[in-house]
Amino acid sequence: MTVTRRLLLSAAGAALIVMPVMTEAQNLPRNIRMVIGSSSTGGDTYQNASILADALSEHLGVNVRVDPVGASEAFKALARDSRGTTIMMHHDQSYLQELYGVEGSPDIFEEFTVGPTISVNPGNAYLVPADSPYQTIEDVLAAAEAGERVRVAIQPGGVSEIGFTAMRNAARMSAPGSEDNIVPVNTGDQADKNQAMWDDLADVINGSIQANEQFTQLPENDPTAMRFVWITATPETLNQAPEAGLGETDRAEMLSFAAPEVSVPMTEEEDFTFDKEFFLMFNIETDPALVEAIDTAMGEIYAEGEIQQRFLDAFFTPQYRPMAEAQEHLRAKNDDYETIISELKSE
Structure with missing residues (x-):
């Protein structure tokens, strides 16, 4: 066989290898609507979606437009469109709502195709007023055990509530019955909390590093001043954050509010941690080739490395998992949290 013929056959083989991905990308809709489970254009969901949408648009040569319609409308829009012209990005609230029994919430693992993970917001946190007698989350649990009523402001059915559930679970483990003294104050968005x-109206609130750090820097006599008592992110996630942290709070100080420095037990052997993760979802009837094209494109985008810096600059931790790995990971999280939630519901 001549060298020329070998080169031609080699080139043909390479073309066959790359052709499926190229074909899938070419068959993608020219305009893709990325609905998100938030109606805000200033929150972390929109920020993450915008970073990903820009990267996908450039990489695939299509127009990906972020549409902040809120969770309920986003799921409806996704369910209506099997052509691949609508995809959805949201976070753990997508499955937590169903676990908490929020009316109308879908089982995302059965009704949709769960796609790759994108990033983590390491900033999910709980705070108290600057002049609170509670210096630590352990003080909160001790107060409940002593019979004090501790009011916690949360937005029901999502990432706000899972940490609240973990507090009640830890209280029950330490002193059965004391969990009844940790009570929810159901609110709306962060401004409401x-x-x-x-x-x-609340002794403790759910917040975030991004939204609340500024209030932790105020003088203690300022009526709006706050203190962190718990950051739920895993130390592995926080350690990937910029060393300078955010605002006047550096990474080392953030780690002092997270496990293992702060312990909120989930079991006898394990502390509760929670990484707020963002991921894609697709209509379950969408052509698998189109879904694979987006999953493949994301792998290529993250391999290039530029998107990671964009996330870090916005104080998010880039965390791409391919679709199959993401599905396994998110199902495992769902199952872990379902155990805690169902046990507390059964009381």
């Missing part, structure tokens, strides 16, 4: 604290 902050206001509940300032109006003395």
Whole structure:
């Protein structure tokens, strides 16, 4: 066989290898609507979606437009469109709502195709007023055990509530019955939770490093001043954050509010941690080739390395998992949290 013929056959073989991905990318809709489970254009969901949408648009040569319609409308839009012109990006609230029994919430693992993970917001946190008698989350649990009523402001059915559930679970493990003294103050978005604290309607609030760090830097006599008592992210995730942290709070200080420095037991052997992860979802009837094209494109984008810096600059931790790995990982999280939630519900 001549050298020329070998080269031609080699080139043909290479073309056959890359052709499926090229074909899938070419068959993608020219315009893709990325609905997100938030109606805000200033929150972390929109920020993450925008970073990914820009990268996908450039890499695939299509127009990916972020549409902040809120969780309920996003799931409806995704369910209506099997052509691949609508995809969805959201976070753990997608499955937590169903676990908490929020009316109308889908089982995402049965009704949709769960896609790759994108990033983590390492900033999920719980705070108290600066002049609170509770210096630590352990003080909160001790107060409940002593019979004090501790009010926690959360947005029901999502990432706000899972940490609240973990507090109640830890209280029950330490002193059965004391979990009844940790009570929810059901609110809306972050501004509502902050206001509940300032109006003395809540002793503890769910917040985030991004939204609340500024209030932790105020003088203690400022009526809006707050203190962190717990950051739920895993130390592995926080250690990937920039060393300078955010605002005036560096990474080392953030780690002092997270496990293992702060212990909120989930079992006798393991502390509760929670990484708020963002991921894609697709209509379950969408052509698998189109889904694979987006999954493959994301792998290539993350391999290039530029998107990671964009996430880090916005204080998010880039964390791409291919679709199959992401499905296994998110199902495992779902199952772990279902155990805690169902046990507390059964009381």
